Amino acid sequence: MSKARSYAWLAWRAVVPHPLRALRRRGTGEERFLASYATEGLAPTSLEARADAEAASGCISCGLCESACTLRGAIPAIRSLGLHAAFRLCGKSDEMLAHAATELSACATCTGCEPLCPTGVPITRLVRALAARAAALDAARRDNPTQDR
Amino acid sequence: MAGPAHQEGYDVVVLGGGVNGAGVARDCAMRGLSVLLLEKRDLACGASGASSGMIHGGIRYMTSDRNVTALASRDAGYIRHIAPHLTFRIPFLLPFATQEEGSRLLDRVTWYATEVYVGTYDLFQPLKGGKPSVRLSPDELYRLEPGLRPGLHGAVTLDEWGIDGQRLCLLNALSAVDHGADVRTWTEATSLVREQGRVVAVRFRDAVTGEHGEARAGVVVNATGGWSPGFGRSNGFPVPMRPGKGVHLSLDRRHGNYGIICTAVDGRQMFLMPHEMESIIGTTDDDFFGNPDDLDATADEVAYLVDGAASLVPSVREARITRAWWGVRTTLFEYGVEEDDLSRDHRIYDHAADGSAGLLSFVGGKLASYRAQAEELADRVVALVGKGVKPCRTHEVPLPGGDEVPSPRDLAARHGIAEVVAARLVYRHGSLAWEVLRLADEDPRMKLVLCRDEGILAAEVAWIARHERVRRLQDLRRRCRLALGGCGGLDCARPAAQIVARELGWDADRLRAELADLLEAGWRERRAVLDGWQLAEEELLRAVHRGLGGL
């Protein structure tokens, strides 16, 4: 198929089928985009969440915070995962956050961890924010069972 | 793994364990041929392991031949079907930007043309389960992506699939083994043996054991990628290629859920996109005529990529870049053409005319179309071998673990592991996640979490060491991304090495050497981007591994 024919076809698309499709469509671009993706867990990321992510990036995996973390009531498997997984595994993606609701809710907000962090990650605030987002994402996921990959 | 390679011959010997080599090995083995795959390092150590990690539908080919787009989209759909656990959706935003304030008529016409173009691509999206595109007004764009710089005029969206290219290669190789193939990693083909203008055997050397061997071959497929021209030169056949170096950067976490297509300083299109647990900025494209084993990311390549991404998402400058990585594209040779304008098509060279009958070389192509490329290559092999074979079924038979995607919640509940860890296991192993966790049931110590960037359990490391062709510790970088995150292996490198050593029978000296090798590989990638928190991480890493470890 020659380049000329391809371009002619695209020009045709620009003049007839594309505008016709636009006329028949319901909803704004944003509405259609969110309808497509939000159900798959691909929602917009707020500036607050971005600021949190930047703060969480200060974690250098030293594990000191965990010496103070009681992880109230957590099963050994979750204890093995530990507190600083919150800024790493759990907090890096919305999908993981949805799976981490149980872990993050184990935070007793005792703030014993925060003074120990060498890079000053605002642990308590972050874990609380992540826990809230995780609970919301988990609830949304339960309403949309197809989302589990 | 010695033995068969010495006694028998093979219908086909494949050189190169990238996606084309592994793909054609799988196809030939499934069709009933006897196959030997030789890879001089580990699977996906070349371009296949350094790609942008997407299986796209060939949108750029609508301008030259929309049949190619249709084929590419359909093949992306096949890959989705045979390895659903490895693929993940990435919505892209293509923002409309102008250099000055306001927009001219020409700009608006260009934007409409882009909207039409991407909208036309919607015709092909159903072939790969993709979502249709939309046009966004400026307000809508900023609501969806508040991190964009001001002054943009809206956008068009585009849906593509991301994939873990290294596990894709691995699964193809494992599938080949399931169908009777022999796969030897860390085994370099040293020379070809000819008889009367025909290639009849391949000599090889195992880099780990030092042993030499020879395998007789009906057909030899050279899929050595960026190493092809050099291998060809050493073995008396030409492989025309214009190797193109590409560099990517990784950020320590997803910057958001949508990819952003931006323009670099030289007008090239590039991207900032979320990819599983990290974000990727890519890529460059420069002719590279040196030794592919001797690559690095230069300071200006890093700056080029950061500047390009920051032109639309300024916060990238504050983000934590964890590593830079690189590979060499096997672009088809053309003289007098700029790198970006070179064809991404592929070609299969039959070297009968070069005095090497029975030798085929594969050049060019893209990861996204590997399966179709491998099918074409396998057809050529079968024609040369001249045996009756079963038909190609690589598009319908799932890759190992791809038959079903378990629910992470089920896995977590059944085996008493954290759900996030279960989710990562599902991503990497699909239905085989159940098998991995069977190891944890047998030995409760195996539920120890080793890596908190990728959620790797001790059980997974043991399973990978047993079943996924691991011969060196650094192979785990490609199997489960061990030590690839910002932590550089601070938590996980030593415990994982201890487990692999137990599985493979390494003594302490070998363990230390492998650990040093793994850490060295990480250093090479982190060196170019040390800044901010990543530099603090490096200080800690060195204190532990060099200071305490003496490595």
Place this chain on the structure above:
Amino acid sequence: MAPATRIECDVLVVGGGMAGATAALAAREAGARVVMARKSPGSTGLSGGAVSVAQDPACMPDAPFAARSGVVESARRIAATRPGHPYQLLRDRLDRLWNAVEFATGQFSSVLAPPTGRNRWLLTPFGHAHPAAACQRTMAAGDLAEVRGTLLVCGFEGHLGWDPGLVASGAVRVEPLGGPRPRAVLLDLFRWEEGALGKPFDLARLLEAPGAAEEAGKVLKRVLVRGDAAAVLPPVLGIDPAARVQERIAAEAGIPVAEFLSDLPSVPGLRMHRAIEARLAAAGVEVLGGEVRGGAGPDLPAAVGGREVVARSWVLASGRFVGGGIERRGELREAVLGLPVQASEGPFADPSIRFAARPSATLTLADSRAPQALLAAGLRVDGDLHPLDAEGRVVHPRVFAAGAVVGGHDPASDGTGMGVAIFTGWLAGRAAAGRGA
């Protein structure tokens, strides 16, 4: 009564790691009123339990322990052979190095064993023997240069965290140097789920429980054979020294017991951190949590954690990248006073070379084993530990720098990190308090 919002003191120490703590305590001992401002516990909590001061650079790798130079002599050799290293800068005062080491180990004697003048050789989880001038009390019995007989290297049956065979290989390598013959064994401990999946801190707490140390001692005793002279265990023998976990295990087993060094997360590091906290409080150092804001230097008010501090002298012991004293965001800068970063290693030790704005790749070498200029970057100081500006002039006669914020050494490469921290901290603290050294 609310605490005063404005504090006047003699010495403000910025930074809470080993250098800052040593400086603060040295200044206190000299009679100064000391305030410490720190935004985090510093990198001491991340240390493995060893206090590494100097290893003889000229020594052949196969030289026997007994034939090796003492710590101070080794430091002198480093001073003589490493341009730009803080020891070289302080070469005329290296005769006081041992005073500094004894001072620091004395201050933290609840956790640190008294130093002997020679390096102790301690095993690490990586199968390496690490020389250190001092170590924690729980580790002294594991000194390879002192064990006569077989050394039992232990891991835990129930926990995958440590491989005694790997640890023991470090001893194998130094056996010809006069070290003991090692024997690797797994102790039948921590086999239940909580133990198997525990973090080092969890295991340490489990051992602090009543009877747990005795139980461990019994398990250890069962595997002893004739000739075993000492046993080294993973570094989880309790967090609180008052729990005396290591001593109780040794008493029950009837053999000296020690921890080997720790990687991360580090129980010994946490112990050290707590010991520093306790000593600072006992010595009357006022510790303020927070970053120093708006402080330009001595005699000017600096805002720290809601208070205002006016100090006659400042000691900048803010650390390097982990501590946050030096940061690189596109360019290297000193975070508290904005002083120029111009001291480093190798070719960049030359003061005329401006490197702070160079790309990081150009400040590193492909060979990761080599000392890295980027990781050795810091302030340039004179022989009195006064930071220098870009023209080489003393920034302020009452501002001093100590520890990793001082450039010229890549601690991971040369094993002098703690030594530099202690020595410069001690000198700076005394100088800041007006006591010469």
